[in-house]
Amino acid sequence: MLTPSELSLEEMGELAEIIPASDPEVQVHYRAIPSFEETTRRSIIPVCEPTLSGNELQYVEQAIKTNWISSAGSFIHDFEATFAAACGTRYGIACANGTVAIHLALATLGLEPGDEVLLPAFTMIATINAVTYCGATPVLVDSEPDYWQMDVQQAAEKITPRTKAIVPVHIYGHPVDMDPLMEAAQAHGVAVIEDAAEAHGGEYKGRRCGGLGDAATFSFYGNKIITTGEGGMVTTNNAEIAKLAWNLRDHAFSTERHFWHKFVGFNYRMTNLQAAVGLAQVEQLDKFVAARRRNAAEYTSRLQDIPGITTPPQAEWAKNVYWMYGILVDKEAYGMNRDQLRQALAEHGIETRTFFIPMHCQPVYWQMFKGQRYPVAERLCRDGFYLPSASSLTLEEIEYIAGVIREVCPNL
Ligand SMILES: Cc1ncc(COP(=O)(O)O)c(C=O)c1O
Structure with missing residues (x-):
């Protein structure tokens, strides 16, 4: 029979500190966005959802x-x-x-x-x-x-x-x-x-x-x-x-x-x-990409001056389509760590997702890569998470989410 690869945090040693806490429960928050027309349909802001608005x-x-x-x-x-x-x-x-x-x-x-x-x-x-x-x-x-x-x-x-x-x-x-x-x-x-x-x-x-x-x-x-x-x-x-x-x-x-x-x-x-x-x-690809890029610009303009928050980069040779709008949280500068900020957002009805856990930290591949270190991947895993990013996200929702990130920052 197939048996799972087990890996305890103790066994991971130093690497254990990058492994995220389990997902916080997103609280139903009907009054989250008073001006948002669809609050009766949506009780949380999901991290993503499809937009089936064409043919x-x-x-x-x-x-x-x-x-x-x-x-x-x-x-x-x-x-x-x-x-x-x-x-x-x-x-x-x-x-x-x-x-x-x-x-x-x-x-x-x-x-x-x-x-x-x-x-x-x-x-x-x-x-x-x-x-x-x-x-x-x-x-x-x-x-x-x-x-x-x-x-x-x-x-x-x-x-x-x-x-x-x-x-x-x-x-x-x-x-x-x-x-x-x-x-x-x-x-x-x-x-x-x-x-x-x-x-x-x-x-x-x-x-x-x-x-x-x-x-x-x-x-x-x-x-x-x-x-x-x-x-x-x-x-x-x-x-x-x-x-x-x-x-x-x-x-x-x-x-x-x-x-x-x-x-x-x-x-x-x-x-x-x-x-x-x-x-x-x-048929709607260009429209969706434009929406993601517009949403990313709206997020970035509201988040970039908050201490300890790194907004997603874009190289000068790149057109980033922001499949997910990811941010990094510097614990010292922001005043709380990534998992604590996710918890605060969940309490405000905002769903988020942590960044990927690198391959050398996966139970199933642990033996294969044992002892190898990938510092940038590890830092991304420890500090990164993404905010709601659907093409259908509204400006009110972005304002609300960015407002919560600012409001709960202990260093502001
Ligand atoms: C980078 C990357 N590769 C591959 C996949 C796998 O795609 P699918 O879930 O359609 O099998 C995903 C899906 O989330 C992904 O993010």
Whole structure:
């Protein structure tokens, strides 16, 4: 039987101090925002929620009325083509979620046990799990402190003859510094698969995330900038990767004859119903990105002078799409730590989420990375959390949330 990897805080030693407290209970706070029209519908301000304000219902109805609800049907093709175009790539391969999108993209590379894949220590667990599914060895890279993204210089230094791929992750919607990374990867014949699960519409030097590496992967989970409920996509300009990914997604049926298989394929298909929602969502991508960027500017203008609060960065070469509006709390300067501030916000009906716990601190990967330290990733984990960030967030809500952060600050 499968047994869980146990890891106690005592065993973690010094690293235990970065592990967040459990989530505070968000109090129902009906009078939180007196001028907010929807207080009768919403009793808390959620950290995120989908915005289904376009053609979603119409397209789903069309899929049902035409009897195309499984993984064939025109919405799959239309969603793939439209989303790929939005990323500036030639191909889009829709699949079941963002995790299998990474697995699918890595699988096209033909990774073998012993092959190494570089990825940031500071990411969501799906990135490293997809590497593990391939039987390859994950190698961690720290973040840089300025933009909270994978340190590309450190990544270049960690390339060995066994390195087959690098998976940069555009964390919270801010792109990784891709040019030097691509240069190092190409010099060593290493593939780059962007994990762009959080960066729909993000840009690096004017080019969209999703078209910056050899291939990229996206998630369309309900909390993403565009959603299909559950869903994912691989985007690429490489015809060979695209062909393999389409084939592997669907059990690797061969074109010569049905039920004839030359690869161990997967069933990672997306349904036409999900693609119908996806198409309606891509149509609104630019609107959602504009809303996130406007909300981020509103938050930053209200938070930037509060002592001990670091607002999310944006490099001059980047268009950050603020999938999540994350802040860092300096305990001394602010007067309370991250967990205490989250507790205060929860008492005011405001839901928040802590930053990722780095991969070397995960019970399931503890033995693999034992003794390794990633100071920037650890600091982000200790001090970071994100505020409500949905595209539908209102100015009144932002004012209220920023007002609470100011009001409860013991040092003001
Ligand atoms: C960076 C990153 N990669 C991968 C994923 C996995 O996506 P999904 O939940 O659709 O499998 C996520 C999802 O939250 C993510 O944030």
